[in-house]
Amino acid sequence: SYLRVWSTVKLDSDDETVIVDGEGPIQSTPEDLADDSPFSASSPRWLLWSFKMQREDGRVQYPLLLVYFSPSSGSSRQKMLYSSFTTFVSEELKIAKVHELRDLDDLTTPALEAMHLASVTR
Numbered sequence: 001s002y003l004r005v006w007s008t009v010k011l012d013s014d015d016e017t018v019i020v021d022g023e024g025p026i027q028s029t030p031e032d033l034a035d036d037s038p039f040s041a042s043s044p045r046w047l048l049w050s051f052k053m054q055r056e057d058g059r060v061q062y063p064l065l066l067v068y069f070s071p072s073s074g075s076s077r078q079k080m081l082y083s084s085f086t087t088f089v090s091e092e093l094k095i096a097k098v099h100e101l102r103d104l105d106d107l108t109t110p111a112l113e114a115m116h117l118a119s120v121t122r
Contacts, residue, residue, distance in 0.1 A: 005024065005025070005028065005049065005050045005051060006022075006023065006024045006028060006033060006047065006048065006049045006050070007020050007022065007023045007024075007047075007048045008020070008021050008022040008023075008033075008045050008046070008047055008048075009021065009045065009046040009047075009048065009089065010043075010044075010045050010046070011081060011082065011085060015081055018085065018088070018089060018092075021045075029109060030049070030107045030108050030109050030111070030112055031107070031108055031109070033047070033107060034104040034105070034107040034108075042071055042073045042074050042075075043071070043074060043078065044068070044069060044070045044071065044074055044078050044079060044081075044082035045069045045082075046066060046067065046068055046069070046082075046086070046089050047065075047066070047067040047069060047101075047107075048064065048065070048066055048067075048093065048095075049064070049065045049067065049112060050062050050063065050064045050065070051063070051109070051112065051113075053113055053116065063116045064095060065095075065097075065099060065112060065115060065116055066089070066090055066093060066095040066097070066098050066099065067098075067099045067100070067101050067107075067112075067115070068082070068083075068086050068098050068099070068100050068101070069100075069101045069102075069104075069107075070082060070083070070100060070101075070102060071102060071103070071104075072102055072103075086098055097119040099115040099119070
């Protein structure tokens with residue numbers, strides 16, 4: 001059994017039910033996820049990601065990020081559906097900040113760390 005540090009979430013085929021469609025082990029990197037996952041360059045998804053992050057002051061954090069992946073090449077209908085459900089997903093997960101991502105090439109460890117740091121108040 002693995003410690004899950006990421007999950008991908010999507011709308012089921014009925015376009016009304018939110019389901020988990022992928023999970024990954026602690027050894028996974030964002031780059032692994034972009035290469036080998038339920039993600040595709042044309043299908044929206046939500047990504048719930050936690051990772052170890054060493055702060056400059058020595059503190060260690062395990063932030064939990066909610067990323068809304070909405071590829072430019074996706075269908076307008078899907079983007080509209082996912083966009084309308086994003087607030088519901090963030091409220092159910094009790095995560096206030098949703099980060100948007102449009103390109104799988106931007107799904108990297110430095111990018112996720114930057115997203116987190118940009119949303120943290122000091």
